[in-house]
Amino acid sequence: MKAHFKNTIPSLALTLALTFAIAVLPGVVRAADHGAHGHGHTQTTASAEALQIYTATGIIKSIDQAANKVVIAHGPVPAIGWPGMTMGFVFEDASLLDGLQTGDQVRFDFRPEPGNVFIIVDIEARS
Ligand SMILES: [Cu+2]
Known part of the structure; x- marks a missing residue:
């Protein structure tokens, strides 16, 4: 016991x-x-994944300054498993797009955020 x-x-x-x-x-x-x-x-x-920055190239299809959005037809981005496609990106700093317009060829860096949001952190015209 x-x-x-x-x-x-x-x-x-x-x-x-x-x-x-x-x-x-x-x-x-x-x-x-x-x-x-x-x-x-x-x-x-x-x-x-959240901290990763990806680089892509593409053509600006439209810019919506009021909504902080830009639509880009981008080439493949193997690092994130994307084929080429046309899609919207968000930018936090409107001055990033200074001097850029629809039809411009660009190279840009973006980071994924939760909820399928992709934020452009840098963008420049490519020659
Ligand atoms: Cu895409």
Whole structure:
């Protein structure tokens, strides 16, 4: 009876520890992921994708300054698995497009954001 009781304590403690770990672990993972976003080193797959910058070339099809959007017919971008296509990009800094207009051939850098949003961080006419 006494020996049986002694054996029960460690396994109960183990069960409690496992339950605690399972309950707490998701929060720990989220916190680590968040930290990686802030510092840019130790990246998870998700944050590495978010921080990646891709380069492409294309032709400006239209510019919507009011909506901060530009439509570009771009060539293939193997690094992100894209074929050539015509699609919209968002720009945060309108001055990036100074001197550019519809029909211009451009080279540009963009970064994916969650929700299928692609933000142009640099763009220039190519000769
Ligand atoms: Cu595209």
